[in-house]
Each structure stands twice: as C-alpha cells, then as structure tokens.
Amino acid sequence: MTATSDDIVITGVGLAVPGLGGAADLLGAPSGTDGFDPATGLTGREMRNKDRASRLALHCAHTALRDAGLVDADGYTGDRDTTAVVVSSNLGTLEGLCQAVDTIAEQTVVGLSPLGLPGTSSNVVAGWVAIRYGLRGPNLTVCNGATSGLDALYWARNLIAAGRAGAAVVVGVEPANEAVTRMLGRPSTDVAAALVLEPARTAAARAADGRATIGRYARTADLAGAVAAATGGAEAIGLRLTGADLEARLGPCSGALGVLQVAAAAAHLSGGGRGPVLATTGGAPEDDAAAALVLTACGH
C-alpha cells in the first residue's frame, strides 16, 4: 500500500511488560533476554514520588520516543507545542483511592499524603508524561472500559487529522496491585505500551521508519459488527489479534490492551508479516461495546 498524504503512521514502539524485551515478544515466545523487570526498570529520578501506572508509562514512553528518534540528551526533539499525549487506563488510579479511603477511616484526612493529590484525578499519567517531555499539545485520558486502548489510538489519530496535533504519544497502562486484582477477580499484572504517531509525510520528511499505518476503526455493539465496520467486509486480513489471545498470555490488560495489540501489529508488519492486521477488543457480555482497528504496512 502506498502512503497517501493523509496517512498517520506509527514511528515508535515501547513496552513495559515484565519479562518482555520488545513488541516482537508479543507475537511469539519471549526471547528471555533483556526482558523488562519492574524492580530495576522503574527507578531513577524521573520515577520518584509517582504512582506505579505513571512510572510504567514513563518507562515505555521513553522507549517509544527513543525508538522514533525523538529524544536526545536534552529531551524531546519534536515540536513540543503540537505534540499530544493520549493515555488509556481504566484501573491506574484505583489503588490510590482505596488507600486514601482506608487512611481517612483510620486517621482522618490528617493521615493522607499530599503526594497523592495528582493521583486523585484519573488523568495523572498523561500529566506526568507531558511534564517529562514538555509536551504542550492536547492531553487526553481515555478511560473507556475494554475497548479503551483501541479508542485511544482512534482519538490520537483524530487529534492529528483535525490539525490539533502534529504528533501523539499514546500510552496504555495498568498496574498490578491488590485493589486491581480484587476488582478484576483475577491476578493483576503490570502492563504498559507506548506508541508514537505522526503523519506519514512528517515521518518521511525526517526519514523515520513507519512501522504501520493506522486504518479504519469502529466501536459498536458487538465484535462482528465492529469487524464488519472496520474492514468494510472486503479486506482480506493477514493477521487477527484478539484481546483474548493476548490476555491469555499476559494476564488481564484492561486499558493497556488495545495499545499492546497495536504494538504487536506494528512489530508484525514492520517485520514483513502479512497484512492488514485486525485488532479487536471488547464484546464480552459485561462490556458495553466492542472495537476493531485495522493496521496496514507502511508504503515506501
């Protein structure tokens, strides 16, 4: 497929998933070497006094920006005024609020830590990512249930297509903790992925590699409807990445899921795998909708 002037492509991918080294590890058996370890990967000055979801997000955002060739020793090298941040997370702030409720009950508000203030608002992760890299474009947090990660990609694309942003850092993140485990009813896992989105012409102008092109998206009542709307019923799909397949390997991914799927799609397509890739999430009985997103190989 040839890039058109309106295409929006993925130019950087980063993961923070325990044991995984990179997005290619999402497709097959992890190589096992240089896998992410939260015990060592979430340390350092930038991580201090931040909630776990924010630390996971900062880790993978940095990898994605480096992968896109958009960071150097002085920080972000793209246009700070027009770079958007879009974060998907459903459960990232859950533990903090549960702890605050317990603290208030036991000690009144006197026992609360002022450091918890940013985390009382569900957009805490997006704020920290913007501050870390000086990203002053639109800053959006999508908390939209099972489809949230794919929805975040859709809105990042919309912000670029509408001319509000010249690039976007998209992060999907969920932390592992007791509150999340109780809410989900199964063991929670640390999962995060980040993607850098740019117009194809911007990527071409700076000779950056496009890993995949964002195609059609739909959010509708059920999976069959979402797939039909996203593919138009016509396209032959090279690879279908279902949320269930990925969660069977990684554990529950919630708001990180769609972003992880698109990271896997980018690895598949940039590795020469057959496209297009169809990513689907949601559609379970408890979900309010299902979503599908098509990704294609980048033209050269």
Next chain:
Amino acid sequence: MSWDITGMGAVANLGATPEAVFESLCAGQETRTPLRAFDAAKYRAQYAYEIDDRAEPGRDEPLRASRWLTSVVADALADAGLGDDLTDVPVLVGTTMREQRSAELWWRDGAGIGPADLHFGTPLRRAFGARNTYTFANACSASLYALGMAADLIETDMADTVVVAGADSMTESAFGTLDKVQAETPRALRPFDESHLGMLMGEGAVAVVLQRAGTAGRARARLRGVGMNCDAHHATAPDHDGITRAVRDAHRRAGVRAEDIDLVMLHGSGTPRNDETEAGVLAEVFADAGAGPLMTAIKSMTGHTLGGSGLLSLVMAVIAFEQRRVPPVLGLTDPIKQAAGLRLVRHETVAAEPRTAQIDAFGFGGINAVAILEATR
C-alpha cells in the same frame, strides 16, 4: 466553521434543569451546605455543594453520577427535539472522577460494582442503546475537551450530531486529599475575592446536543471554536503561559478578537493560585479591548462540579444570551489585585446583551480548554 447547540440538560446542587440552575445563580444566595456525603468528623472542610438525592440521609449510594448523566442526556435530547435512540450518535463524556465514588463504596462497603461500571458507556448503552461512547477523564477541563473533539468529529465529516456531556460525584479520596493539601480550610468557594481560601467541591452533570450548522431547525447558541492544550509544567498548579496559549488559540479558531468577547465564564475555582493566574492572563488578553467583557464565576454557587464544570458554564452562558442577564460572583466584595481591572459582576445580577462568550476550564495535569460561543437571538 461553527456548530449549533440545539439541546441542553443540567443538574447541580441548585436545580435539575439549566433554567432552574440559572435562576438560582441569578438569585445570588449562599448555596453551600454542611458536608453530608462523607463522615464530616474525618475532614477539616465542613461544607460542599452536593446534590442531596440519596435515599437515606448520610448513607451514600453508588452510580449517582451515572444516574445524573442519563437524566441530563435525556433532557438535552428532548430539548433538541430528538428521540432517545443514540444507536448511531456518538456520546463524548468529560469527567474528573468517572464512577470512582462507586469504587470507593465497593472497596469499603462492598457495593456491587464491576470494572464496566467505572466508565459511562455502560449506563449510556442501557438507557439509549449508545455504542459509540467515550469517557474522557480530563480533569476539570474534561467536558470542554470533549466539546472540542465533538466539533472535530463534525468538521471531519464523521458525524452530524454528537452528544457532549460531563458528570461527576465527589470522591472521598479527592475531597480528602484536597482538604489535607489546602493550607487553610474554605467555608465557601469565593473566587477572585481576597477572602478566597481554596476550592470546595460540588456535584453535577450537564449535556448538550451539538449539530452541524443548519441540521436542526433551532439553535440555542452557536459554538465557534474550542482551544485545548497542556501546560506541561506542574502536576496540579496552573501556568500563566499555558492558559494564555489556550485562550489565544480559542480566539484564533473562532475567528474572534479579544474586543469581540462580551462575556467570560471564568474557571474561578477559588484557589488563590487559579484566581491569580486566570485573572492575570485575562488582564493581559483584554488589556486593549476597551472596557472589556463582563465576567462571572458560577462555582461561587455551584461549587466545583469538576469534569462537567466547563460545559455547565457554557450552558449558563447560553441562557445568559437568551435572558439578557448575567448572574454575579457570589461573595465578591474585595477583588484580588490581579482582578482589579476586570469587569467582574458583583453583588447582583446585571442586565446585559452579550453576543459572544468565552468559557474557561482548567484542570489538574495542566490541561486547559477554552470555548467561544455566539448568541443566535
């Protein structure tokens, strides 16, 4: 380009329709009440601007924000003359807390809440068959962010009609942490007054129907543009430069000059940092705009309704256009020095004929959204 606002719904401490809320704002009475949502003995702050609709006094219930949201969306659709089938209509909801109050009640009291209850797509699907729904947790600029992205959907031909909403109920964790952090404890929200000590939370929900210009017969007002950005400066404090850029971006998108604005619905959260920063920015923006616009701050009577507060301000601006009057900033007797040159409405409602309004909304994470609205009368 411009967009028609064809229907509105709102609920807050002051009333359950936009007109009722506006009427109460114009009455200019103190509206905050003793804290009832939580055990007041655990907090320094003893007042809030709650919607007191619990079945049993003193016993909080889950899913109140979802309930209010469903109600205001139904009202906005009826006002627009549309049915309540949203199968093919996108719904964009801006919120600070989502249903995190329900999660608190789940954690502490075992309320029957699951992951699908935390976002608003679930009640919107149930009530209206809506599938194309989005919950944006964009702090206290959320509903104006949602409005801007709704306008984008129409501009890029992805929709002709979009429902935009905001909803929040107070959470213990946020009310408590703010209470802990504020150096002094406010007894009321007093924006731009020397006596301001900080923010007190309110509750509410608000919805508008946004349509491609000319799609519907009657437009109650016309949206001219929304600017949105991020300070990338501080996790919770506002930033002069970021807010200035958001205001100027909104003016540019709307194709208006500062002197064209005749009403500003202020963010006015009553924290000294917000009020000083917002007043300072507006003093600069309107420095060469003659007498400058009238300004008011509804949080002085609604409290800070969080994610929906920007859209609630916008709905109040529509009614100010229609009724040709602007309610006062309650309790403003001694304006802070940064606001000295601003035409803040004080003491009582004033008669006025505003045609173009600017609506401010700023949130944690340094995220700002500013909308420009035009009268259709």
